[in-house]
């Protein structure tokens with residue numbers, strides 16, 4: 001613990017100690033992380049990684065915490081948030097039919113959607129209302145309404161664990177359903193998005209329609225981390241869960257949403273353990289009833 005104190009004063013950004021992850025995740029659960037660091041810029045992040053390498057500390061990269069379940073024992077070591085120093089969005093190139101927009105990893109995905117819409121650029125409407133950061137959306141290959149990040153991503157700016165920055169075209173990277181492969185210790189610094197000229201009013205109308213559809217289908221009034229399970233072959237996970245009679249099923253304050261069966265909501269004081277117990281209960285019942293073993297979409301990190 002005391003070693004982490006060295007970070008204060010060593011970097012330009014902020015360092016916080018013994019931070020409850022329940023304040024940084026949309027599930028509102030999770031124990032403390034020893035140290036949460038906000039690098040101010042690229043050299044700051046390089047300093048943090050170099051210090052971590054000397055100490056043998058491998059950082060956890062925190063986005064907006066909207067796809068995360070942190071266990072009740074919290075995270076030993078260091079979490080890094082790019083939400084302060086890595087937020088810029090700018091035009092990176094314009095061709096006759098397509099425009100490249102660069103968005104840094106730590107800013108909200110919603111800002112990128114709005115920026116593109118204001119410029120009359122189409123392609124990112126599907127992402128409206130996904131509550132993560134740009135980096136989290138790239139890493140999760142976030143998607144909705146038949147769109148996903150890899151379809152609009154031209155290239156990704158990365159930093160490796162030694163602090164080297166590189167740019168990789170997205171076709172050289174491996175994306176799959178709600179996942180992307182990163183090298184060990186690699187951090188996404190941002191991405192270039194390839195968008196087409198469109199009609200500003202139609203783009204805005206589509207964004208508003210997608211947000212309306214989300215609010216109608218999803219339990220936005222209670223803490224959750226979005227879809228808990230990936231959709232298996234054969235249909236949406238929510239349908240399997242509903243057909244297995246699990247809507248409303250509750251362990252402590254963790255409950256399978258009455259509104260959307262693939263969401264688990266925190267009705268107040270749920271612990272990560274309650275959510276994980278409910279996850280296992282749902283998996284086993286769906287397997288018994290439907291013969292399908294559901295795979296997790298949410299990322300589970302930290303200690304019991």
Ligand SMILES: Cc1cc2nc3c(=O)[nH]c(=O)nc-3n(C[C@H](O)[C@H](O)[C@H](O)COP(=O)(O)OP(=O)(O)OC[C@H]3O[C@@H](n4cnc5c(N)ncnc54)[C@H](O)[C@@H]3O)c2cc1C
Nearest residue numbers: 061063064065066067132133135136137142143144188226
């Ligand atoms: C109400 C609600 C609705 C949702 N709807 C959708 C939806 O329609 N579609 C969808 O796909 N998802 C949805 N989600 C889930 C979530 O918003 C997305 O997965 C989002 O992309 C996660 O981004 P984040 O910044 O919150 O990442 P986090 O949850 O903070 O992190 C997720 C993973 O990404 C990694 N990561 C984050 N940033 C970086 C980085 N810069 N470099 C390397 N790794 C990084 C983290 O280490 C972690 O493993 C929803 C969630 C909620 C709460």
